Amino acid sequence: MDFKSVSKIIGINLKHHFLPHFILSLIIAFLTPIIFGTSSLNANESAQPLEMLVSLTGIVLITPIFLPEQNKNIRDFMRSKKIAYLAVCALRLLYSVICLAIIFGIFTGCMAYSECAVTFRHFVGGFSSALFLGALGFCLAGISGNAVIGYMSSMIYYIVNFALKEDLKNYYLFSMSTGSFHEKYWLIFCSIGLFWMTFIYVGIAEKYFR
Amino acid sequence: MLFFKECKKIIFSLVFGIYCIALFGVYFTQFANDCKNPMEKPVAGQADYGTIAKEVPEIMMPSAIEGLVNEYLSGEFSAYPYGFYKCVKLKEKDKKKLAEIITELSGISAETLENFDDYEPSGYITKEDGSFVYIDGNIPEINIPSTLTYEDFRELMRKADKIIGGGSKYSDENIVGNFSRIPKTYEDALAEYEQFCKEDKITGAYARLFCDYMGIVLSILPVFVAVFLAERDKKSSMEQLVYSRKISSAKLIFTRYISLVFTMMIPVCITALLAYAKVKSIYPDNAIDTLAILKTAVYWLIPNIMASSAVGMLVTEMISGLIAIFVQSAWWFASVFASSGKLTGSIKNFTFVMRHNALLGRDAFQKEWDIIIFNRIFFTVTSVLAIVLTAILYESKRRGVFNGFQVRVQNHRH
Numbered sequence: 001m002d003f004k005s006v007s008k009i010i011g012i013n014l015k016h017h018f019l020p021h022f023i024l025s026l027i028i029a030f031l032t033p034i035i036f037g038t039s040s041l042n043a044n045e046s047a048q049p050l051e052m053l054v055s056l057t058g059i060v061l062i063t064p065i066f067l068p069e070q071n072k073n074i075r076d077f078m079r080s081k082k083i084a085y086l087a088v089c090a091l092r093l094l095y096s097v098i099c100l101a102i103i104f105g106i107f108t109g110c111m112a113y114s115e116c117a118v119t120f121r122h123f124v125g126g127f128s129s130a131l132f133l134g135a136l137g138f139c140l141a142g143i144s145g146n147a148v149i150g151y152m153s154s155m156i157y158y159i160v161n162f163a164l165k166e167d168l169k170n171y172y173l174f175s176m177s178t179g180s181f182h183e184k185y186w187l188i189f190c191s192i193g194l195f196w197m198t199f200i201y202v203g204i205a206e207k208y209f210r
Numbered sequence: 211m212l213f214f215k216e217c218k219k220i221i222f223s224l225v226f227g228i229y230c231i232a233l234f235g236v237y238f239t240q241f242a243n244d245c246k247n248p249m250e251k252p253v254a255g256q257a258d259y260g261t262i263a264k265e266v267p268e269i270m271m272p273s274a275i276e277g278l279v280n281e282y283l284s285g286e287f288s289a290y291p292y293g294f295y296k297c298v299k300l301k302e303k304d305k306k307k308l309a310e311i312i313t314e315l316s317g318i319s320a321e322t323l324e325n326f327d328d329y330e331p332s333g334y335i336t337k338e339d340g341s342f343v344y345i346d347g348n349i350p351e352i353n354i355p356s357t358l359t360y361e362d363f364r365e366l367m368r369k370a371d372k373i374i375g376g377g378s379k380y381s382d383e384n385i386v387g388n389f390s391r392i393p394k395t396y397e398d399a400l401a402e403y404e405q406f407c408k409e410d411k412i413t414g415a416y417a418r419l420f421c422d423y424m425g426i427v428l429s430i431l432p433v434f435v436a437v438f439l440a441e442r443d444k445k446s447s448m449e450q451l452v453y454s455r456k457i458s459s460a461k462l463i464f465t466r467y468i469s470l471v472f473t474m475m476i477p478v479c480i481t482a483l484l485a486y487a488k489v490k491s492i493y494p495d496n497a498i499d500t501l502a503i504l505k506t507a508v509y510w511l512i513p514n515i516m517a518s519s520a521v522g523m524l525v526t527e528m529i530s531g532l533i534a535i536f537v538q539s540a541w542w543f544a545s546v547f548a549s550s551g552k553l554t555g556s557i558k559n560f561t562f563v564m565r566h567n568a569l570l571g572r573d574a575f576q577k578e579w580d581i582i583i584f585n586r587i588f589f590t591v592t593s594v595l596a597i598v599l600t601a602i603l604y605e606s607k608r609r610g611v612f613n614g615f616q617v618r619v620q621n622h623r624h
Binding site: 037156 | 235292426431
């Protein structure tokens with residue numbers, strides 16, 4: 001895949017598939033300061049808006065990577081192309097994760113400007129929760145072949161975090177709000193694992209039974 | 211028959227399986243977890259029976275004024291305007307307005323407030339041995355004017371809450387709970403227990419707790435099931451085929467809707483029966499109302515399922531499934547977090563996710579009974595109207611005069 005093809009694929013996907021999801025994630029990010037206070041917060045308080053609200057942008061941006069191909073016509077069209085379907089999905093995943101990082105970067109920057117005690121750890125911590133939520137949705141959407149399943153699973157997991165804090169242990173999304181950070185490494189590694197597993201599964205499924 | 215076909219389609223779908231797992235998960239991890247032990251009858255002579263919030267002006271006025279002065283001097287006000295914690299810092303203009311209110315309430319002049327440099331917050335601190343000690347802070351002396359009536363005090367507190375931005379400790383909803391708590395007596399505790407046994411017949415109280423937990427998930431999960439089914443036709447390119455059938459749009463949409471609500475109530479009824487069995491097992495010798503949990507689930511939870519499904523069907527038909535999920539999620543967030551600060555006695559006319567996370571507190575629930583009836587009827591009727599609109603949109607699509615909002619945009623371009 002040459003640079004020209006890559007930029008063309010990214011351009012088309014950004015315009016036709018990514019934009020509505022990106023706008024929704026921006027709406028979430030813009031609503032967060034209205035719902036939460038985001039000025040003069042200490043370290044634990046600063047983690048709350050990042051982990052509890054901005055992290056939802058992960059679901060919105062990463063879950064629908066396979067969404068365009070839910071339309072049978074687009075799926076058949078994609079299969080007829082020279083460039084591998086999974087390579088296109090990998091590109092979509094790449095720019096979605098980059099945009100997610102940008103949203104978190106800007107939001108954390110705004111919080112720092114508003115005299116919140118945020119550091120680089122807050123950026124990584126919030127981003128990892130969002131990445132995990134997105135990866136979970138991405139995985140289940142990829143396996144089931146339906147994005148709604150992905151959204152639903154991520155949303156259920158998000159709700160579960162409010163009720164089962166103790167039971168989730170290393171997979172607790174809001175750990176930074178309670179002053180703990182080591183869970184974030186687990187979330188990042190598991191997200192990478194989920195991405196990897198999904199690509200392998202979708203690759204096999206595309207080849208043999210879809 | 212179409213109804214059974216639709217039910218079968220829903221029951222054997224993956225999304226319904228996930229819905230059931232989530233529902234049973236909530237039942238076992240939340241409700242069943244709270245039903246491990248029966249509620250103990252209060253015994254005379256206990257050291258502590260807890261506290262209750264009771265509107266006592268003599269208690270409320272000094273403690274609320276002290277709280278307001280403390281927050282003013284610290285420069286930070288705690289508030290929960292949307293259920294989440296918000297640390298409010300006031301602008302100079304608002305600070306001046308609040309200083310005037312504090313002067314009226316406490317007799318402390320605006321100048322004293324402005325120039326007071328020895329402020330120390332009151333509260334609990336941890337000693338070296340790990341124990342907690344309460345320390346009195348340092349604030350200017352408060353002299354509540356003798357001319358200040360309780361009504362004036364409440365009015366000034368309302369103004370203070372408005373300046374802070376709402377949801378503060380001084381709002382009508384929070385002021386009693388925050389600043390007017392009195393110790394419960396043995397008689398109070400016994401009366402509550404008697405009410406739990408005799409008036410609620412035990413299961414009545416557990417029914418509210420059951421619906422409280424279930425209502426949280428049943429206010430959002432049905433939208434996924436509804437969107438999944440609506441999108442399935444599009445995904446398998448069945449839309450055009452269904453359009454060409456003889457069946458009327460109204461009959462098709464309403465049958466789909468009824469089958470959605472019906473199938474989604476099945477696991478709710480199963481968990482309600484499990485809840486009854488669980489309660490019966492921990493109160494084997496008490497007289498309990500057999501149908502209380504099931505009855506409460508019907509009037510409390512069906513409107514939630516109806517509304518969430520209706521949003522799913524309507525918005526999917528109108529725009530897209532993704533937007534339907536987003537709209538319902540936003541509504542769910544707003545409702546759940548708006549009531550998260552107060553889990554009992556906070557039901558309003560348009561509260562979508564009703565909360566009553568306590569076994570006791572029948573009085574608070576009964577006091578809101580008229581509101582609850584209005585609330586549930588409102589959501590039921592609105593849901594039906596939304597489905598009527600869905601049927602109209604579906605019919606327009608069938609006739610080719612409407613194809614979602616995307617086509618309209620293209621038409622304008624032409």
